[in-house]
Amino acid sequence: MSSSSTLRGLIEKRGATRTVEGHITACAASHDNLRFAFTTAEGDVIVAHRADLADPASWATYAVHDGAALALAPDTDPSGFLTGGDDGRLCRLNMHGEIDELGKSRRWVDHVASHVDAKTAYIASASGKVVELRDGRGETLLKTLEHPSSVTGIVFDTKGKRLAASHYNGASVWFTQPKSESVRTLEWKGSHTGIAIHPAGEALITTMQDNDLHGWRLSDGHNIRMSGYPTKVRSMSFSRTGKWLATSGADVVVMWPFFGGGPMGKPPLELPGMGGALCTRVAHNPEQDILAAGFADGSVIMIEPETKRVLPVCLGAGGAISALAYSPDGCLLGFGTEDGLMGLVDLSAG
Amino acid sequence: MSDTPLSSEPANALVPVTVLTGFLGAGKTTLLNHILTAEHGRKYAVVINEFGELGVDNDLVVDADEEVFEMNNGCICCTVRGDLIRILGSLMKRRNKFDGIIIETTGLADPAPVAQTFFADEDVRAKTRLDAVVTVVDAYNIEQTLKESPEARQQIAFADVIILNKTDLVDEARLKSVEDTLRGINALAPIHKAQKGNVKLTDVMDVGGFDLQRILASTPDFLENTHHHHEEDLTSVSLTLKTPLDAGKFQMWIGALLQEKGADILRSKGILNFEGQPDRFAFQAVHMMADGNAIGPWKEGEERISRLVFIGRNLNRPQLRRGFESCAVA
Numbered sequence: 001m002s003s004s005s006t007l008r009g010l011i012e013k014r015g016a017t018r019t020v021e022g023h024i025t026a027c028a029a030s031h032d033n034l035r036f037a038f039t040t041a042e043g044d045v046i047v048a049h050r051a052d053l054a055d056p057a058s059w060a061t062y063a064v065h066d067g068a069a070l071a072l073a074p075d076t077d078p079s080g081f082l083t084g085g086d087d088g089r090l091c092r093l094n095m096h097g098e099i100d101e102l103g104k105s106r107r108w109v110d111h112v113a114s115h116v117d118a119k120t121a122y123i124a125s126a127s128g129k130v131v132e133l134r135d136g137r138g139e140t141l142l143k144t145l146e147h148p149s150s151v152t153g154i155v156f157d158t159k160g161k162r163l164a165a166s167h168y169n170g171a172s173v174w175f176t177q178p179k180s181e182s183v184r185t186l187e188w189k190g191s192h193t194g195i196a197i198h199p200a201g202e203a204l205i206t207t208m209q210d211n212d213l214h215g216w217r218l219s220d221g222h223n224i225r226m227s228g229y230p231t232k233v234r235s236m237s238f239s240r241t242g243k244w245l246a247t248s249g250a251d252v253v254v255m256w257p258f259f260g261g262g263p264m265g266k267p268p269l270e271l272p273g274m275g276g277a278l279c280t281r282v283a284h285n286p287e288q289d290i291l292a293a294g295f296a297d298g299s300v301i302m303i304e305p306e307t308k309r310v311l312p313v314c315l316g317a318g319g320a321i322s323a324l325a326y327s328p329d330g331c332l333l334g335f336g337t338e339d340g341l342m343g344l345v346d347l348s349a350g
Numbered sequence: 351m352s353d354t355p356l357s358s359e360p361a362n363a364l365v366p367v368t369v370l371t372g373f374l375g376a377g378k379t380t381l382l383n384h385i386l387t388a389e390h391g392r393k394y395a396v397v398i399n400e401f402g403e404l405g406v407d408n409d410l411v412v413d414a415d416e417e418v419f420e421m422n423n424g425c426i427c428c429t430v431r432g433d434l435i436r437i438l439g440s441l442m443k444r445r446n447k448f449d450g451i452i453i454e455t456t457g458l459a460d461p462a463p464v465a466q467t468f469f470a471d472e473d474v475r476a477k478t479r480l481d482a483v484v485t486v487v488d489a490y491n492i493e494q495t496l497k498e499s500p501e502a503r504q505q506i507a508f509a510d511v512i513i514l515n516k517t518d519l520v521d522e523a524r525l526k527s528v529e530d531t532l533r534g535i536n537a538l539a540p541i542h543k544a545q546k547g548n549v550k551l552t553d554v555m556d557v558g559g560f561d562l563q564r565i566l567a568s569t570p571d572f573l574e575n576t577h578h579h580h581e582e583d584l585t586s587v588s589l590t591l592k593t594p595l596d597a598g599k600f601q602m603w604i605g606a607l608l609q610e611k612g613a614d615i616l617r618s619k620g621i622l623n624f625e626g627q628p629d630r631f632a633f634q635a636v637h638m639m640a641d642g643n644a645i646g647p648w649k650e651g652e653e654r655i656s657r658l659v660f661i662g663r664n665l666n667r668p669q670l671r672r673g674f675e676s677c678a679v680a
Contacts, residue, residue, distance in 0.1 A: 008412070022443075022444070023443035027441060041440075041443035041444045042444075067444075068440060068443060070440065086412075086440065106413065108412075108440070109415060110436075128415065129415075147623055149415075149417050149432075150415060150417060150432070150433060150436070152436070168417065168419050168432065169419075189420075189422075190419065190420075190422055191419045191432045191435075207472070209419075209421070209432070209435070210421060210422045231472060232472065232473070233433075338443075
């Protein structure tokens with residue numbers, strides 16, 4: 001079931017792995033930090049409970065989508081998950097393993113995002129050129145947002161006030177509150193393939209087809225260009241304070257500074273890599289100044305940017321890392337590979 | 351011209367992709383359904399556009415939007431299909447579910463962005479190979495269509511394989527005239543006659559049209575066919591050279607040529623004899639985007655002749671010939 005005997009690093013003592021059929025397309029923790037889900041290109045969702053972390057045989061498998069599961073987000077309730085698939089369905093998987101269809105589209109549901117805080121909760125999903133915004137329960141469709149071309153990424157800002165979508169020739173920023181119909185269009189020619197927003201709302205960043213990043217300072221729309229990558233950037237993650245943006249796409253982890261005036265005209269910081277393998281995924285710890293990075297050779301490491309100290313999480317997996325995420329409390333780190341290996345590590349003390 | 355190998359994976363690990371083009375009403379969807387329902391034991395993923403004429407009978411059908419955008423890579427004519435990059439990327443996560451991919455384009459589509467997608471995107475290149483651009487032509491209407499629509503001419507010029515459909519609707523003489531017209535635009539692509547899309551599958555699928563190996567085997571004289579230069583618009587120019595080529599000189603020349611004339615040159619293909627190389631070198635380009643790789647040794651007793659074809663507009667044959675000849679080893 002598992003090839004963990006050949007895996008080295010934290011995974012040996014503090015984690016577990018399991019291999020399933022199919023490419024792991026995404027992974028995420030639930031809001032209560034108790035569950036961790038992996039989605040596969042076979043349409044399955046595998047959910048590990050924290051209490052059963054060391055017993056991967058007990059991780060439950062749910063056949064949610066007919067076709068690939070393309071997108072995953074934590075549900076707005078504490079314990080469930082939201083998934084999108086190429087069967088055009090937006091689904092909720094609750095803690096009891098029950099599957100609810102929240103939406104159905106003719107197109108693939110490529111992206112799902114959720115926001116929840118004390119006051120508001122939203123669910124957003126992207127399918128073709130359309131983003132649908134639903135209430136936290138997923139029962140009411142609040143807005144149908146049309147874009148000029150297919151949406152390639154969606155993200156809520158930290159407060160859930162705005163929802164941004166990347167597409168050809170730029171990005172669109174929408175307000176979530178029902179009364180506002182207006183859209184702010186940020187233009188930059190080319191194919192934008194993914195999106196991230198600064199935690200304090202200072203900048204919106206997109207990945208581009210042409211091996212670079214583009215960004216806009218949200219205060220004045222000023223353009224920010226970040227280039228020099230040997231390949232496409234697939235993964236971006238802001239540090240919890242927004243000081244750094246970590247990115248994949250090179251054989252090192254590339255970190256852009258978002259302090260002291262921003263990244264304009266500054267060289268990025270390069271954190272250690274895995275001796276030549278391309279970095280494919282990055283994730284900042286939500287609670288500490290630590291970063292996890294996954295590579296094309298299947299390695300996952302944690303790096304402390306301040307000291308550049310490296311801690312191996314899992315070495316020797318083989319297939320490229322295709323999914324990587326921390327739980328909100330920063331105590332669980334999960335990852336998945338293109339050939340179906342799922343790994344989960346408990347980082348909490350004791 | 352790329353110095354990097356096409357992919358680290360062996361060629362047969364790459365998923366073959368067939369692009370089906372053809373003018374409105376030519377019979378693309380009929381041909382597609384014929385391919386899908388034939389007894390071949392193969393599974394295909396099919397990418398269609400939402401304005402398809404007929405339904406497609408297949409398990410894995412993906413709607414595409416034909417979203418074309420310009421690359422910022424300095425090629426003025428380098429447009430690619432962003433929707434295909436996304437769709438192919440996602441399909442490749444389910445590599446075990448199908449044996450090949452068929453992409454149907456809309457009747458009015460320029461095939462260049464589709465073909466260029468297979469050169470321009472690193473992920474697409476790493477996992478798929480463009481097997482052939484198959485253009486379906488309606489024998490009954492094509493002469494009229496060519497008068498009215500530059501796109502139809504473009505699609506014929508682009509083809510690796512031409513399916514001349516609806517041949518039952520025209521007589522022998524007219525069929526011959528249509529074939530001559532097609533040859534005048536594209537001297538390279540084999541023409542297969544069909545009625546209601548009833549072609550042999552081996553003629554359209556897995557033909558290796560882009561790597562030239564099988565096309566050369568099936569039409570060994572294609573490059574000698576240099577008669578039809580009366581088409582004022584799109585034409586073919588075929589060149590041969592017995593003297594071995596200097597690889598460095600050839601790369602310099604073709605690189606500069608495509609940079610300068612790439613907008614006019616739709617397709618270039620060649621089998622080249624580089625000095626000191628035991629293997630044949632297959633060269634191909636779509637507009638400015640070029641690629642090449644060794645495709646195995648020359649056959650025993652085979653004459654080592656370098657052959658190069660250009661399909662495009664405003665082609666200056668003497669100039670191209672002189673350029674090609676200047677690449678010969680001194």
